[in-house]
Structures are given as C-alpha cells and as structure tokens.
Amino acid sequence: MVRLITHNLLACHVKGCNTNNFPLQFQDVQIELREADFNADFLRGFLPKIEWNALVDAARQLGDTSLPQEQPTMIDDDFLKALHHVLLEIHVEEGAMVCPNCKHVYPIASGIPNMLLAEHEIG
Amino acid sequence: MSISNSVRAVSVSGNPREYEDVHVHAVYDEIASHFSSTRYKPWPIIAEFLSSLPTGWVGLDSGAGNGKYLPLPYDRPGQLWTIGLDRSRNLLRIAQGAGGELREVVWGDVLDVPWRHGAFDYAISIATIHHLSTSARRRDAVKSLLHSISPDHGRALIYVWAVEQDSKSKRVIPSAQPEDQSSTEPQGVDVFVPWVLSDRTAAPEEKRPAGQHEAARSEDELKPKAKVYDRFYHMFAKGELEQLATDAAQAMGLYVGPRDTDSMAMEGMSGVEVCQSGWERSNYYVELRRWRT
Numbered sequence: 263m264v265r266l267i268t269h270n271l272l273a274c275h276v277k278g279c280n281t282n283n284f285p286l287q288f289q290d291v292q293i294e295l296r297e298a299d300f301n302a303d304f305l306r307g308f309l310p311k312i313e314w315n316a317l318v319d320a321a322r323q324l325g326d327t328s329l330p331q332e333q334p335t336m337i338d339d340d341f342l343k344a345l346h347h348v349l350l351e352i353h354v355e356e357g358a359m360v361c362p363n364c365k366h367v368y369p370i371a372s373g374i375p376n377m378l379l380a381e382h383e384i385g
Numbered sequence: 386m387s388i389s390n391s392v393r394a395v396s397v398s399g400n401p402r403e404y405e406d407v408h409v410h411a412v413y414d415e416i417a418s419h420f421s422s423t424r425y426k427p428w429p430i431i432a433e434f435l436s437s438l439p440t441g442w443v444g445l446d447s448g449a450g451n452g453k454y455l456p457l458p459y460d461r462p463g464q465l466w467t468i469g470l471d472r473s474r475n476l477l478r479i480a481q482g483a484g485g486e487l488r489e490v491v492w493g494d495v496l497d498v499p500w501r502h503g504a505f506d507y508a509i510s511i512a513t514i515h516h517l518s519t520s521a522r523r524r525d526a527v528k529s530l531l532h533s534i535s536p537d538h539g540r541a542l543i544y545v546w547a548v549e550q551d552s553k554s555k556r557v558i559p560s561a562q563p564e565d566q567s568s569t570e571p572q573g574v575d576v577f578v579p580w581v582l583s584d585r586t587a588a589p590e591e592k593r594p595a596g597q598h599e600a601a602r603s604e605d606e607l608k609p610k611a612k613v614y615d616r617f618y619h620m621f622a623k624g625e626l627e628q629l630a631t632d633a634a635q636a637m638g639l640y641v642g643p644r645d646t647d648s649m650a651m652e653g654m655s656g657v658e659v660c661q662s663g664w665e666r667s668n669y670y671v672e673l674r675r676w677r678t
C-alpha cells in the first residue's frame with residue numbers, strides 16, 4: 263500500500279538527486295479508504311517525526327483537508343482521529359509519484375510503489 | 386526433501402547484479418507462495434528486539450520477504466509501524482496481508498536508500514544480506530541501513546546465515562575455502578542452496594528462470610518433474626558480520642564504539658555502537674545503535 267505514513271518517508275534516490283527530492287508528488291492516483299485500528303499512543307509517539315508540511319500537502323492532493331496547516335500545540339482526540347485517518351486510512355492503489363526535482367516517475371500498481379531504478383540511475 | 390540439504394560451493398562470476406537477478410530475485414519470485422508457507426515463526430532475538438522498541442517508532446524491514454516480521458510485536462499490536470521493502474514483487478503481494486492486516490510494502494533494492502535519510506527509528510535486515518554476492522555489496526547494504534535510521538537514536542538488527550549450523554540441522558556445508566589465503570579477516574563461503582518445488586506447486590514451464598534445472602529423477606523421494614531452484618547464499622564465518630558492520634560504519638565516517646558521555650573530546654561526533662552480537666540457530670546477528678553527541 264502507499265499510505266501517507268509511507269509517503270512521508272519516501273524520497274527520490276536517483277543518482278545526484280539530493281536536494282528538493284522530497285516529498286514526491288502524486289500523479290493520476292486512484293485511492294481507496296479503508297478503516298484501520300486507532301492507536302493514540304502510536305500517533306503521539308510518531309507525531310514529532312512527521313514532516314508536517316509534506317503530510318498536509320499530500321493529504322490535500324488526495325482531497326483531504328482535515329489537517330491544519332500548522333501542527334497544533336494542543337493534541338486532542340479530534341486531532342488524533344484526523345491524523346489517524348490521513349496517515350493510515352487513505353490507500354493509494356494505482357498511479358505514480360513524481361520527484362519534484364528530477365521528475366523521475368515512481369509507479370504505483372496494486373498498492374505497491376516501485377522504487378527500483380535502472381543501473382545508470384543508482385547513486 | 387533430502388535434496389534440499391545438498392548445499393554446494395559456488396564461485397560467483399560476472400556482473401554481481403545480474404548474477405543476483407538470476408540466482409536470488411528470479412528464484413524468490415517463482416517460489417514465493419511455497420516459500421511463504423514455510424516461513425511463519427519469528428526468531429526469538431528478532432521478536433525481543435522489536436518488543437523492546439518504544440511506542441510510536443517507525444521502522445524498515447529491508448528484505449521483508451513474506452512480511453512475517455511486519456505484525457510484530459504481538460504483545461503490543463499497532464504500537465510500531467514496520468514498512469517492508471523487498472526485490473520480489475510476488476513476496477510483497479503476500480507481505481501486504483501479513484498477519485491478517487494491511488501492511489505497507491515497497492518494491493525496492495536493499496542497496497538503495499529510497500527514503501529521507503535518517504527517517505526511520507529502526508531497521509531490521511533478516512536473512513537478506515547473505516543473498517548479496519560480493520563483500521562490497523554486503524557492506525553497501527549495511528551502509529544503506531545505517532543511512533535509513535536516525536543518526537541520533539536509530540537502531541538496527543541484522544541477521545544472516547552462518548557457516549556454523551545448528552546440530553539439529555541436517556545440512557552439510559562445504560568448508561570455507563578463502564580465495565585470499567593471506568587475508569586475516571574472517572571469510573565465509575559462497576554456496577547454492579536448492580529449493581525444491583513439487584509439480585503440484587511449480588510455476589508454469591514458460592516462467593522458468595535461467596537459474597533452474599530439473600531434479601534428477603533417480604531420486605526416489607521426489608515426485609517426477611519436481612523443480613529445483615538454486616539460491617545463492619554467502620554463509621557468514623564467525624566474526625565476519627561484526628567486521629562488515631564496522632567496515633560500513635567507518636566507510637561513512639562514523640566512530641565505532643559506545644557513546645562516551647563523559648568525554649568532552651566526543652562533542653560533535655557521530656558513531657555506531659555494536660550493542661549485541663551472537664549466534665542463534667544457524668544464524669549470526671548483530672545489533673547496532675547510532676548516536677550523536
């Protein structure tokens with residue numbers, strides 16, 4: 263699956279593409295929404311490590327505007343529920359992710375992103 | 386499956402990437418479902434490692450195979466997120482549903498770092514690095530793990546097959562024949578380990594990869610037309626895995642050793658500590674921890 267928890271970690275790794283290589287931009291995506299078990303403790307622990315702007319922008323690209331542009335200082339249950347939905351319940355099934363810098367296209371098929379590169383593209 | 390015990394020595398030749406495509410990746414794509422049905426029990430050291438991690442940590446399983454470690458820890462489900470990476474897309478299709486829940490998987494190469502560097506809190510590499518066919522590539526795979534985890538607190542556990550096999554194992558392992566006799570570093574042995582697929586589970590003929598041959602029909606216990614897939618392994622010698630980890634860390638300019646909090650001289654340093662290493666059931670393992678002062 264490509265959920266936004268994974269998207270927030272992925273970066274372009276084409277040889278020489280070291281700046282502005284994150285976050286990858288979604289292109290022509292098909293998404294599915296699927297419920298996942300809510301775990302507030304996990305979310306609280308993971309929250310400080312999230313690249314927040316990338317998560318908010320990616321969610322908006324996928325049509326979800328529930329997250330605030332700035333990470334809130336007060337972490338309440340409503341916020342954690344919204345975060346849970348964005349990180350773990352939106353599945354990108356088909357489409358692609360494109361590097362904002364070198365425009366390399368990483369295809370997504372059956373929920374599996376293809377991050378393999380050809381030999382000449384490897385750093 | 387007595388034939389599966391006949392491990393034989395090989396010497397690697399040609400382009401290592403192409404060699405692994407034939408003798409590792411193509412094989413796993415062919416045997417994926419049969420292989421997966423035999424791989425479900427986590428090793429104790431790995432289960433303990435994952436149980437010890439703080440809630441909210443996110444990790445990488447580099448060479449996740451069928452994803453058997455993605456649901457762990459069983460006693461605290463959902464408190465960690467492990468993302469699986471593998472070269473075999475057929476194994477990833479199985480890993481997507483590991484433990485009866487939807488998992489995150491990525492089709493990629495363990496030598497690459499398709500992530501923000503340092504984005505993961507932890508990484509595991511279980512029974513994977515031994516499929517790389519040169520020591521330089523094995524070292525690069527460890528480097529990629531170290532690049533993937535946090536430079537401040539990242540932890541990594543690596544598990545590889547050992548030349549020293551469990552006494553219960555019936556495998557007969559060819560003795561190590563170091564090519565470079567003058568080398569003082571521990572060297573393992575390169576082998577083919579056959580995987581036997583019976584006719585019932587075998588893939589269609591036209592999908593056969595180049596690394597495969599027909600089993601000898603004189604073997605009475607084999608069904609006719611059982612197919613044998615030779616998988617490449619580098620079986621590690623005692624001390625070799627720790628040496629590999631040390632080489633990888635030093636190649637990245639990292640200090641190897643524990644963080645010394647008392648020493649002012651250590652300020653601004655970045656290092657890797659070998660937290661534990663050992664042998665468990667025919668495998669060597671090493672646990673690494675990154676630190677920064």
Ligand SMILES: [Zn+2]
Nearest residue numbers: 274279361364
């Ligand atoms: Zn790029």
